[in-house]
Amino acid sequence: MPTLADLSVPPSFATMEAKLVDQIPREAGWRYEPKWDGFRCLAFRGGDEVELKAKSGKPLGRYFPEVVEMLRALPVDRFVIDGELIIEVDGELSFDALQLRLHPAESRIKKLAAQTPAAYVLFDCLLGVDGQSLVDAPLTTRRAQLEALFKRFGKHQRLRLSPGTTDPEEACRWLMQAGGGLDGVVAKRLEGPYVPGERAMLKIKRMRTADCVVGGFRYEQGSRRVGSLLLGLYDEGGRLNHVGFTSTISNAERPELTKRLEAFSPGPGFTGSAPGGPSRWSTERSTEWTPLRHELVVEVRYDHMTGGRFRHGTKLVRWRPDKAPEQCTYDQLEGGGAAALQALTA
Numbered sequence: 001m002p003t004l005a006d007l008s009v010p011p012s013f014a015t016m017e018a019k020l021v022d023q024i025p026r027e028a029g030w031r032y033e034p035k036w037d038g039f040r041c042l043a044f045r046g047g048d049e050v051e052l053k054a055k056s057g058k059p060l061g062r063y064f065p066e067v068v069e070m071l072r073a074l075p076v077d078r079f080v081i082d083g084e085l086i087i088e089v090d091g092e093l094s095f096d097a098l099q100l101r102l103h104p105a106e107s108r109i110k111k112l113a114a115q116t117p118a119a120y121v122l123f124d125c126l127l128g129v130d131g132q133s134l135v136d137a138p139l140t141t142r143r144a145q146l147e148a149l150f151k152r153f154g155k156h157q158r159l160r161l162s163p164g165t166t167d168p169e170e171a172c173r174w175l176m177q178a179g180g181g182l183d184g185v186v187a188k189r190l191e192g193p194y195v196p197g198e199r200a201m202l203k204i205k206r207m208r209t210a211d212c213v214v215g216g217f218r219y220e221q222g223s224r225r226v227g228s229l230l231l232g233l234y235d236e237g238g239r240l241n242h243v244g245f246t247s248t249i250s251n252a253e254r255p256e257l258t259k260r261l262e263a264f265s266p267g268p269g270f271t272g273s274a275p276g277g278p279s280r281w282s283t284e285r286s287t288e289w290t291p292l293r294h295e296l297v298v299e300v301r302y303d304h305m306t307g308g309r310f311r312h313g314t315k316l317v318r319w320r321p322d323k324a325p326e327q328c329t330y331d332q333l334e335g336g337g338a339a340a341l342q343a344l345t346a
Contacts, residue, residue, distance in 0.1 A: 002046040002078045007044060008131065016194050016195050016198065018201035020203050022204070030168070030187045031143070032168065032170070032174070032187050033186050036121055038121070041053065042082055043071055045076075046077070062106075064118050066117045067085065070158060070159065076149065076152050076153060078127065079149060085119075089116060100112060119160055143164070175205075183205065183303075184204050187203075187204065207302070210328075210333060212233060212297065212299075213233070213234070213294050213325045214229050215240055215267075215292060216289045226254055228245045229245060230242060231300065231310070232272075233330050241272035242273050246298070248313075248316045264295055265291065297320040297328060302314045305333060
């Protein structure tokens with residue numbers, strides 16, 4: 001029986017990375033795939049041994065025991081696959097549910113694994129069915145091998161094959177639907193090899209804008225100048241919920257902006273969910289912020305929203321003195337990703 005030590009692609013192998021670009025490439029020679037909002041994961045199996053590795057190189061198997069057991073039970077005892085760990089909650093992918101798995105208590109992890117089991121979306125194959133490395137093979141060959149391997153796995157509810165296309169128009173439609181689990185589009189060269197640790201792929205994200213109330217701000221660390229604006233949106237009950245932040249403020253404008261913000265303090269800040277709630281990731285600084293009156297509105301640019309919050313920091317576009325704070329609601333935000341998710345589960 002093979003072991004992990006026998007694999008021609010070892011568990012120390014690094015993932016191929018992607019470079020962020022503004023536009024989907026349209027010339028011939030590209031394959032496009034959805035960019036799923038999950039944890040990138042290389043899966044290695046050699047006999048009864050299974051290892052999951054994150055993009056950072058850190059092991060993930062401890063946090064996703066149900067995926068390890070699923071892969072160990074497959075009728076193929078040797079493979080190396082690149083893919084994405086995802087968790088679906090109420091018909092959408094939940095990055096928050098994935099983050100909850102990174103918990104020190106094994107009992108907590110087992111409970112979550114039973115309540116919200118993760119699925120594994122496959123999009124590349126690094127080890128052929130004959131046990132030979134496919135790292136130097138073109139994507140066309142690796143995809144064909146992946147599809148053959150997927151058939152050998154048999155049907156499994158939590159093992160998915162990521163869709164793909166060579167049609168740039170289809171890729172554009174996916175990009176327009178980004179959100180709710182779809183994080184954008186990835187473009188790969190059809191004849192390109194798998195290049196570990198290098199940005200040999202392209203990723204394209206859809207940028208959107210939203211008008212938000214400035215519910216508070218944080219000072220820069222070690223100074224009394226504004227460091228970031230805390231953003232809020234009103235829910236149906238009229239509560240202002242913290243949804244993210246923006247720190248794209250030039251050094252030249254920080255002194256004057258600080259005075260302006262302090263003039264709107266004190267205030268109610270966030271009347272719904274607030275920043276700096278207790279968690280094992282909180283620091284003393286992350287819980288310190290200045291609440292403001294609900295009078296300032298900014299337009300920000302963002303790429304993705306999950307769990308009712310902007311996934312990453314946003315970019316400040318402009319101040320909106322013409323906008324009433326009460327108009328800053330969740331209604332202006334787009335969902336999306338439904339068509340791509342349907343393709344994944346078909």
